[in-house]
Amino acid sequence: MRTSKYIILGCLLAVGMTSCKKWLDVNTDPSSPNNASAAIQNRLPWIEHFYQYTSGVSNYRAAAQAGVFYSTNGTSGVQLSTTWTSHTGNTTSYQTWFVEVASNLNDLYNTAQKQNAYHYMAAADVFHALGFMQMLDLYGEMPYTQAISQNPSPAYDDGKTIYNGCMAKLNEAISLFNKPQDASVPSLASGDLWNAGSVDKWIKLCWGLKARYMLKLSKKSDLYNADSILYCLSKGPQSITDNTVGPGFNNSTVTDYLIGDPVVTNGNFDYAAYGSTQRLSKYYCDMLTNMRGSGVIDPRMTKIVPASMANVKLDAGGRVASYTWQRAIGVDVFGAAARLLKGGATSITSVTYATKNTPIAYKITNTTDRTNFINDQTTYGRTFTVSNDTVTVTYKAGSYYINSTNYILAGDTAYVNLRSSAIATSGIPAQGPSDVSWYQSAAAFNAGVVASTGSFQVRPVSDQEILTYHEMCFIKAEVYMRKGDAANAYAAYTAGIQAHMDMMQAKLTSWQAAGYTATNPDMAPMKASDISAYMTSAAVSQGDITMSDIMLQKYLAMGCSIENWNDMRRFNFSAGNIGSFGVVYPGINRGPLFAGTAAYTxxxxxxxxxxxxxxxxxxxxxxxxxxxxxxxxxxHVSDQNIWSMPVWWDCATDAEYSGYLK
Structure with missing residues (x-):
């Protein structure tokens, strides 16, 4: 493993000259920097940014494994979300962490130490913990004690060593953040993109991370300590104003030197919504429409599940005159998966915009399929003709359709993808920064026909959630539930749901003020009355709480997050064999397209x-x-079934863990 220790410094200069945010406008060195001379207040915002990038790919791919996303991406997405087959598309998290973040941490720490810039030293410790804990979560074992050194072939450390090292870094960070810095030292505010220099928020971030990481030990009776977690929570975020988030912007076309993606956008966007291959799963969408079997529509649904324009009529000038919104349906992976079984694991197809009336002839020899297909065209009001076993459908100008004669694919317009647009990615210069909806082509944009409104967490201008109050509430609810304190568990559970609503509402309100809702109604605030009604509905437990209630609401709120996969591992997915909690994630299982028997033995x-x-x-x-x-x-690192080997914190004892490694 060769860490490219100085590669980020070129980015500091190149992107600083291009300017894409106030940090990039003012925080440039007056002379060419090197690893020792780069100013700490210049280095930190880029570490923050690039951590968001490595976290973004980890969040997306882990969430696909946890059933949030479906993907047609053949490099890794479909294997993680659908077929559960082993693959080699698992480098990006590792590469971006070591090349773009970890390679800078020692230099940041050492330079700050020479200046007694304690808060920058502390920030380096926080990123050490964030990144290496993520490497542990993903890969299990990793070069750690020798990782960011001059050794080109560093030794490996086990999960316990990495875990303890990360916790020690957080403890040191808390101590350093509590030290006052001299006024002559660069203030944290001069280089902090996340918390605007609020030491209080950084300290709460540290305590919240400790709570998150200590929760990982829930299988370990000798190490799990409920009261210690509750103590950490008492010092962590206490409201949504304490959230630590990485802001996303849409005001630059500058792209990353390593991967080529926009540098100012939300890291989750760069993977989950940059292209057209990602969609929400039915499993996840059902929680927004039928949580606890209630049939209640969650007010967050229209903010999370994307929509496209349908039934479009164009005026004489070729612009949208009327339309309806078609809300996406989730892709069924774990259930009957009828659509995927007919077409294949990667067969869900993206839409094409009809610039003119476009006929497509479908040859359908199966009588039942042909009858159902004809009924669908009647339902959608499309013009069609039938000749023997051929059905010809005319898609009107202004429509989105699937450009294929395969009738199995024709209904894929219902699976609206998660794609959003940034000015660096859309290819449509006229679209501008305040319209982040996706248009399939320049012609569609000129007509005003939206192909996807996107999703709350994964737009380019979404905040990337590093640590939030709602996560802390759900952790508290789980801990109290494990203690047998249902009353406090219930209070924390409802507080977590409300906190997530409040966080979303605050962001939606800011988007409305910024003008995004002029073209995208899904970016407008929810109705307060809808939130109140939901909180008292059958979708929310009204007192008789279960662990599944807690974890499914957490799953819904966390969405595009590695923590959902971490939680599922702690509860053994749908095995139902953790304590007396029963099946915590009902419906999660190998789907009909499972092909991973070699990886999951x-x-x-x-x-x-x-x-x-x-x-x-x-x-x-x-x-x-x-x-x-x-x-x-x-x-066994080269064995195909390494994918099913538990990491250290996923084992009840060190002996169990060691047994896997031998």
Whole structure:
């Protein structure tokens, strides 16, 4: 593993000259910097940004494993979301962490230490903990104690060593943040993109991360400590104003030197909504329309589930005169999965815009399928003709349709993808920064026909949630539930739901003020009355709370987050064998398109190796250049079923963990 220690410095200069945010306008060195001379207040915002990038890909791919997303991406997405097959598309999280973030941490810390800039030293510690804990979550074992050194072939450390090291860094960070800095030292505010220099918010972030990480130990009876977690929570975020988020912007066309994606946008957007291959799953969407089997529509649904324009009529000038919104349906992966079984795991197809009336002839030899297809065209009011077993449908100008003669694909317009537009990605210069809806083509934009309104968490201008009050509430609810204190668990559960609503409402209100709702109604605030009605509805437990109630609301709120996969591993997915909590994630299982028997060798729900437990190490980096060190610790790193091997915190004992490594 060779860390490119100085590569980010070129980005500091190149992007600083281009200017895409106030940090990039003013925080440039007066002379060419090197690793020792780069100003700490210049380095920190870029570390924050690039951490969002590595976190974004981890969040997206882990959420796909946890059933939030469906993807047709053949590099990794479909394997994670649908077929559960092993693959080699697992390098980006590792690469962006080590090349763009970790390689800068020692230099930030050491330079800050020479200046007694304690708050920058503390920030370096926080990113150390954030990134290496994420590497543990994903890969299990990793070069750690020798990782950011001059050693080109660093030794591997086990999960326990990484975990304890990260916790020690957070403890030091808390101590350093509590030290006053001299006025002559660069203030934290001069280089902090996340919290605008609020030391109080950074300290609460540290305590909140400690609570999150201590919760990972819930399987370990000798290490899990409920009261310690509650103590950390008492010092962590206490309201949504304490949230730590990475802001997303849409005001620059500058792209990343390593990957080529926009540098100012939300890191989750860069993976979940940059292209047209990602959609929400039916499993996730059902929670917004039928939580607890209630049939209640969640007020967050229209803010999270994207929509496209349908039934469009154009005026004489070719602009939209009338339309309806078609809300996306989720892709069924875990259930009957009828659509995917007919067409294949990657067959969901993206739309094309009809610039003129466009006839497509479908040859349908199956009588039942042909009858159903004709009925669908009648329902949607489309013009069609039938000749023997051929149905010809005319898609009117202004319509979105699937440009294929395969009738199985024709209904895929219902699976509205998550795509949003940034000025760096849309290819439509006239679209401008205040319209982040996706238009399939310049012609569609000129007509005003929206292909996707996008989704709350993954727009380019969305905040990337690093640590939030609603997560803290749900952690508190789980901890109290484990203690047998249902009353306090219930109070924390409802507080978590309300906190997520409040966070969304605050962001939606700011989007409305910024003018985004002129073209995208899904970016407008929810009705307060709808929120109140939901909180008293059957979708929310009104007192008889279960662990599943808590974790499903947390799952819904966290969405595009690695923490959903972490939680599922702690509860063994739908095995129902953790304590007396029963099945916590009902419906999560291998779907009909499962093809991963080589990677997931367990044969029953209770077998740990039935489930996705980690990722394989990057083949092109660690398994090619550092294999000897990797196998010295874990003899099975190259085995295909490494994907189902539990990481350290996912084991009840050190002996269990060691048994997997031998």
């Amino acid at each position: 367990g044969t029953t729900l209770a077998d740990p190796r039935y489930w996705p437990r980690r990722w394989s190490l990057p083949t092109t980096i660690e398994l090619r250049y550092n294999l000897n060190n990797a196998t010295a610790l874990n003899a």
